[in-house]
Amino acid sequence: MPKIAPGAVNQNFKQKSVRIPPQSLESEKAVLGSIMLRKEAMHEVEDMLSPDSFYAEKHRIIFQAMLDLSIKNEPIDMLSLSTKLSEKKRLDSVGGNIYLAEIVNSVPSSTNVKHYADIVQKKYVLRSLIEAADYVSELAFEEGSDHMDEILDMAEKKVFSVVSSPKNQKYVNLKDAIPEAYERLEKLHENKGMLRGLSTGFKDLDNMLSGLQNSDLVILAARPSMGKTTLALDIARMSSTVHEKSVLIFSLEMSSQQLVDRMLSAESRVNAWNLRTGHLSDSKGEFAQLRDAMDKLAKAKIYIDDTPGNSIVKMKALSRRLKAEKGLDLIVIDYLQLMTTSKNYDSMVNQVTEISRSLKGLAKELNVPVLALSQLSRNVESRGGKPRLSDLRDSGSIEQDADVVMFIHSEDKGKEMEEKTNIVEILIEKHRNGPTGKVDLYFDLKTTTFLNLEKSSLSDFAPAKIKGGLDEF
Numbered sequence: 001m002p003k004i005a006p007g008a009v010n011q012n013f014k015q016k017s018v019r020i021p022p023q024s025l026e027s028e029k030a031v032l033g034s035i036m037l038r039k040e041a042m043h044e045v046e047d048m049l050s051p052d053s054f055y056a057e058k059h060r061i062i063f064q065a066m067l068d069l070s071i072k073n074e075p076i077d078m079l080s081l082s083t084k085l086s087e088k089k090r091l092d093s094v095g096g097n098i099y100l101a102e103i104v105n106s107v108p109s110s111t112n113v114k115h116y117a118d119i120v121q122k123k124y125v126l127r128s129l130i131e132a133a134d135y136v137s138e139l140a141f142e143e144g145s146d147h148m149d150e151i152l153d154m155a156e157k158k159v160f161s162v163v164s165s166p167k168n169q170k171y172v173n174l175k176d177a178i179p180e181a182y183e184r185l186e187k188l189h190e191n192k193g194m195l196r197g198l199s200t201g202f203k204d205l206d207n208m209l210s211g212l213q214n215s216d217l218v219i220l221a222a223r224p225s226m227g228k229t230t231l232a233l234d235i236a237r238m239s240s241t242v243h244e245k246s247v248l249i250f251s252l253e254m255s256s257q258q259l260v261d262r263m264l265s266a267e268s269r270v271n272a273w274n275l276r277t278g279h280l281s282d283s284k285g286e287f288a289q290l291r292d293a294m295d296k297l298a299k300a301k302i303y304i305d306d307t308p309g310n311s312i313v314k315m316k317a318l319s320r321r322l323k324a325e326k327g328l329d330l331i332v333i334d335y336l337q338l339m340t341t342s343k344n345y346d347s348m349v350n351q352v353t354e355i356s357r358s359l360k361g362l363a364k365e366l367n368v369p370v371l372a373l374s375q376l377s378r379n380v381e382s383r384g385g386k387p388r389l390s391d392l393r394d395s396g397s398i399e400q401d402a403d404v405v406m407f408i409h410s411e412d413k414g415k416e417m418e419e420k421t422n423i424v425e426i427l428i429e430k431h432r433n434g435p436t437g438k439v440d441l442y443f444d445l446k447t448t449t450f451l452n453l454e455k456s457s458l459s460d461f462a463p464a465k466i467k468g469g470l471d472e473f
Contacts, residue, residue: 023055033107201238266449268293335373
C-alpha cells in the first residue's frame with residue numbers, strides 16, 4: 001500500500017479550497033458586447049440578468065451603466081457608455097475605452113444574446129448555491145446552539161433565496177412608494193380637475209374615467225355596426241393630434257387605408273361617403289380641408305399594424321419594440337375575438353380567456369392603457385334593452401381581467417331615418433377604480449365620428465341621407 005506523504009492531505013484540501021467559482025467571462029463579455037452592438041438586446045435579457053449576475057466586478061459596473069441608459073431610453077453604444085461611466089468616475093476602473101472596444105470585438109453574434117445571458121445566469125445560480133452551502137455549513141457547525149428550529153429556518157431561507165429568482169419576484173416596499181403617491185396627490189390637489197390618465201378627447205367620458213389609466217385593460221364592446229371602431233379611432237386620433245401621444249393600433253378586421261380614410265374624414269370634417277367615392281367639391285373647400293387634415297395626421301404618432309389574425313405573441317413583441325424605440329402611450333386592438341394564440345384551444349371561451357389575461361399583462365408590463373374592442377353576444381338583441389356584462393361574447397375572463405368595461409348603446413336601432421336622433425349612450429358598466437354610469441355622445445354620420453354633445457348642434461350636423469344611419473358604421 002503506497003505511503004501518503006506528510007502534508008499531502010492538507011495540500012489537497014488547499015487545492016480544493018481555492019477552486020475558482022463557476023463563471024464564464026467570455027459569455028459575460030458576449031452579453032455586454034451584444035447590447036452595445038444592438039440596443040434591442042437589452043430588452044431581451046433585462047428580465048434575465050441583474051448586475052449581480054456577472055462574476056467580474058467591471059462587468060457588473062458596465063451592466064449597471066447600461067441599465068441606467070436603458071431606463072432613460074438613451075442609446076447604448078461605446079460612446080454613450082463611455083460617457084456614462086466617465087460621469088460616474090468608473091471608466092478607468094473597468095479598463096477604459098480600450099476594454100469597451102475589446103468587449104465589442106469579442107461578440108460572435110449579437111442575435112445569440114439570450115443564449116449568452118442564459119449561461120451567465122446559470123453560473124450565477126451555481127455561485128449563489130455554493131455561497132448558500134457555505135452559509136448552511138457554518139450554521140450546522142454551531143453545535144452549541146439550542147435553537148434548532150431557528151437554524152433550520154435560516155438555512156431554508158438561504159436556499160430559497162437561490163431557488164426563487166429575484167428577477168421573477170419583483171416587489172415594491174410600501175415605504176418607498178409613499179413619497180411618489182404624495183407627490184401625485186399634491187399635484188392633483190393643486191390642479192383640481194386634472195386628468196390622472198390619458199384623455200379620450202370626450203369631456204364627459206374623461207370626467208367619468210379621469211382618462212384612460214396606465215396599466216388598465218379597457219374593453220369597449222357592442223354588437224356589430226354600432227360604432228366600436230369609430231369611437232376607438234376617435235380616441236386614438238385625438239390622443240395623438242391634440243395631446244401628442246404615441247398610439248399603436250392593431251387592426252385585425254380593416255386595412256390601414258380604410259382606417260386612414262376614416263381618420264381623414266373625421267379630422268377634415270369632409271363627408272365620408274364623398275371622400276370614399278371621390279365626389280369632392282372645390283367650391284366647399286373640401287380639398288383644402290383634406291390637405292390641412294393630412295398635414296395634421298402626418299405629424300401624429302399613430303402606428304398601424306393591419307396583420308389579419310394577428311397573434312398575441314407578435315403583438316406583444318411589436319408593442320415592446322415600439323415602446324423602447326419611439327415611446328408608447330396607448331394600444332388599441334380591433335378586435336379581441338379575431339386574435340390568435342400560440343396554442344389551439346378546443347373552445348373559443350378558453351382562447352379568449354388567454355387573450356384577455358395576456359392583454360392585461362401587456363398593459364401592466366408596458367404601463368400603458370390597452371383599449372380592446374369586443375363583440376357582444378346576440379343575447380342582447382333577442383332580449384332587448386341595454387347590454388349587460390353577461391352579454392360579453394366568449395367572455396371567459398374578460399369581465400374579470402378588465403379594469404373598465406364600456407358598452408355602446410343606441411335607441412336609434414331599428415327606427416326610421418327621420419326618427420333617428422344619432423344620440424349614442426356609452427355605458428360604463430365596470431370601473432374597477434371609480435364610478436359607473438352613462439355618457440351621451442352625438443354621432444355625426446357625415447364624417448363618421450363621435451362628438452361631445454356641447455360641441456354639436458342638430459342643425460349643424462343634420463343626419464345625412466344615407467340608408468341605414470349609424471348601422472352602416
